[in-house]
Amino acid sequence: MSVKRYLDQRYMNKQEEIRQLKQEKDAVLLAHYYVDEEVQKIADYVGDSFYLSKIASSLNNRTLVFCGVSFMGESGKLLSPEKTVLMPDASADCPMAHMVSKAEIDEARSKYDDLAVVCYINSTAEVKTWADVCVTSANAVKIVRNLPNKNILFIPDKNLGRYVKQQVPEKNVMLVKGYCPIHEFIKPEEIKALKQKYPKALVLAHPECNAQVLEMADYIGSTSGILSKAKESDANAFIIATEVGVRYELQVQNPDKQFYFPETLPVCTDMKKITLDKIIEVLKTGENAADVVKAHVEPAKATLTRMLELAK
Numbered sequence: 001m002s003v004k005r006y007l008d009q010r011y012m013n014k015q016e017e018i019r020q021l022k023q024e025k026d027a028v029l030l031a032h033y034y035v036d037e038e039v040q041k042i043a044d045y046v047g048d049s050f051y052l053s054k055i056a057s058s059l060n061n062r063t064l065v066f067c068g069v070s071f072m073g074e075s076g077k078l079l080s081p082e083k084t085v086l087m088p089d090a091s092a093d094c095p096m097a098h099m100v101s102k103a104e105i106d107e108a109r110s111k112y113d114d115l116a117v118v119c120y121i122n123s124t125a126e127v128k129t130w131a132d133v134c135v136t137s138a139n140a141v142k143i144v145r146n147l148p149n150k151n152i153l154f155i156p157d158k159n160l161g162r163y164v165k166q167q168v169p170e171k172n173v174m175l176v177k178g179y180c181p182i183h184e185f186i187k188p189e190e191i192k193a194l195k196q197k198y199p200k201a202l203v204l205a206h207p208e209c210n211a212q213v214l215e216m217a218d219y220i221g222s223t224s225g226i227l228s229k230a231k232e233s234d235a236n237a238f239i240i241a242t243e244v245g246v247r248y249e250l251q252v253q254n255p256d257k258q259f260y261f262p263e264t265l266p267v268c269t270d271m272k273k274i275t276l277d278k279i280i281e282v283l284k285t286g287e288n289a290a291d292v293v294k295a296h297v298e299p300a301k302a303t304l305t306r307m308l309e310l311a312k
Contacts, residue, residue, distance in 0.1 A: 014276040015042050021283035027086075028059055029279065030076070031067035033223050034245035034271040039067050042276065046249065048223040049075075049121045050136035054308065056080055065282065066290070067274045069094045073290030074125045078301040085290040088278035092270040097123045099178025100156035105130045108153040108174060116149035119303060120157045122180070125292045127156065128300035134307040137207055138222035141167045143310045159183065163207035163220060182266045183208035186241050190262040191216050194239045198260060204229055205241035213241050230254055243268050 022028065022044075030052050031043035040046050045055050052072060056064055057079040065086045066073045071094055073087040100123070109115050119131030120140070128134060135143045137160055144152055145168045152171050154161030156178030165173035183206055191203060191213055204226045205217035214220055219229045223246055230238050230250055237258040240246065244265045251259065282288050292300065 011038065011276075014280065017280055018042055018276065018283065021280065025063045025283055026061050027063035027065055027283060028061040029065045029067060030056060030072075031274075032069075032072065032245075032271060033227075033249055034243040034268050035067050035274045036245065036272055037248040038276060039274050039279070040245075040248055042279075043067060048136065048138060050138040050222070050311070051224060052076075053079065053121065053136070053304065057308070063283075065279060067279065068092070069097075069270050070290070071097045071122060071124060074292055074300075075121060075304060077290045077292055078125065078128075078297065078304055081297065081301075084286065086282040086286065087288040087290055088275070088282050089273040090288040092273045094122050094180075094270065096120075096156055096178050096180045097127065098156075100127060100130075100176045102130055104176055105153065105155070112151040114149050115151045115153055116147050117153045117155065118144055118147070119155050120160060121304075121307070123156055125296045125300040128303045129296050131155065131303050132306070133310065134303040136222065136307075138224055139307070139311040140164050140207075143307065144168050144171060144173065146310060147171075157208055159210060159214075160207045162211065163214065180208045182243055182268050183241075184210050185264075186210065186213050186262055186266055187264055188212035188216065190264060191239060191241060194260050194262070198237050198239065198258075200235070201237035201239045201258070201260060202229075202233060202235045203239045203241060206243075209241050217241065226250075227253060230257065230259070242266065243271070245271060 029043040031039050031046045056076045063084045064076050066076050069092045073085050077085045117131040119134050121134050121136045144164050152173045155176050158175045161175040202218040204219045207220050231253050239260050
């Protein structure tokens with residue numbers, strides 16, 4: 001047996017084992033676009049944070065397996081407290097989720113009576129308890145625009161916050177210093193080099209990117225927005241400024257189009273910790289069950305529930 005055939009057979013065996021375990025455990029797999037291709041292929045639902053938040057709250061399965069980082073599992077547990085929420089790798093985390101302090105929130109609230117603290121969903125459950133509403137990159141502009149408050153403190157992502165500020169100039173949007181290391185460090189010179197090499201290619205960028213990259217973008221939007229734009233556009237070539245895991249779905253939806261990523265590939269190593277073997281393990285053992293500190297449950301859930309209501 002050739003090495004390729006052997007590896008293909010192993011992969012198929014793992015897929016079959018996962019299918020059987022899902023049936024036994026009444027489980028469903030939810031995967032983010034940034035996890036490895038082999039995980040996206042076996043997942044029941046693949047999407048960005050907004051989509052996964054919505055779908056998780058509507059499912060009847062007893063067990064939710066979140067193929068992503070810790071804040072996603074927490075959000076799943078907050079919205080579905082009666083269900084078991086499993087994380088294939090308990091160490092998979094999002095650095096940006098921790099990049100704001102309670103002191104920053106308290107200082108802003110002391111200065112503005114009508115302040116709304118708007119929290120990116122890429123944050124811990126504790127950080128969510130400090131906020132008034134959560135948002136995702138797909139709905140942040142809409143929700144901030146529709147809030148009655150004039151003064152907005154956007155946490156923790158300065159880049160998404162800056163983009164929202166530009167789109168909603170009638171609001172006083174204030175920022176903190178948090179950022180996604182993957183998007184913040186996409187090199188503008190590498191995007192420029194790709195534009196020079198492929199002058200007809202459109203630049204599609206995530207709003208978590210730094211300002212220099214966004215200035216070169218033909219379209220700025222969430223991961224799901226980038227996918228939609230690539231599918232709907234008449235263009236045949238695209239420069240993609242977001243995490244490289246989205247390439248799989250881009251190619252599935254657009255087999256005849258070309259997608260170019262920066263030379264220094266934007267890779268989230270935490271998302272890539274999710275593997276088929278780890279999914280099998282948690283389905284077998286029930287380990288790595290997501291949980292939320294009791295005191296955080298109601299206030300954090302309230303921010304997510306308000307997000308789902310305002311995003312309708």
